[in-house]
Amino acid sequence: MDSHCPKFTLPPAAYLTLRTHFAALGTCPSDYDLILTGDLGSLGHAIVQDLFCNRGVDMTRNYQDCGMLLYDATAQDMHAGGSGAGCSASVLCAHVLPKLQNGTFRRVLFAPTGALLSPLTSLQGETIPCICHAVEFSTV
Structure with missing residues (x-):
């Protein structure tokens, strides 16, 4: 796991889901107009980009995060973001x-x-289990 985020596994969950999707369908990031995760915030977004970059995949052109689109980090005191589902x-x-x-x-x-999230696992210092699903929307 990335040293930037030792206990929170959302970025690796998103990375693995996206990587699996690309491999299963034989696609790459440039095949999409937009790739969205949410809500990883700026740190999680950067971690996903770094994980792909370390494997030679460029995610800078069309990859965005829903939390980063929804919030204005300079004008709002939103700390780490909001609800991924919301x-x-x-x-x-x-x-x-x-x-x-x-x-x-x-x-x-x-x-x-x-x-x-569970108060028990957080208090015990355990890794927070995370999930990511991928859905492709297409008009072609």
């Missing part, structure tokens, strides 16, 4: 789906993330 749903419904409908986007890979 940020992902908001960005999908208000930003992505309308652009798919009007033809701005033709192919979007949507990979929302979530932490399975």
Whole structure:
């Protein structure tokens, strides 16, 4: 696991889901108009980019994070971000789906993330289990 994030596994969960999706379908990041995770925030977004970069895959052109799109880090005191489910749903419904409908986007890979938080595991210093699913939206 990345040393930047020793106890929180959302970035590796997102990375593994995206990597598995690309391998299973024989695609690469450049095949998509937009690739979204959410909500990893700026740190998690950078970790995912670094994990791909370390394997020679460029994720800088079209990879964004729902939390980073929803919040303004310079104007809002949002600390580490918000709910992955809330940020992902908001960005999908208000930003992505309308652009798919009007033809701005033709192919979007949507990979929302979530932490399975438990007060017990947090207090015990255990790793927080995390999940990421990938859904591809396409108009082609």
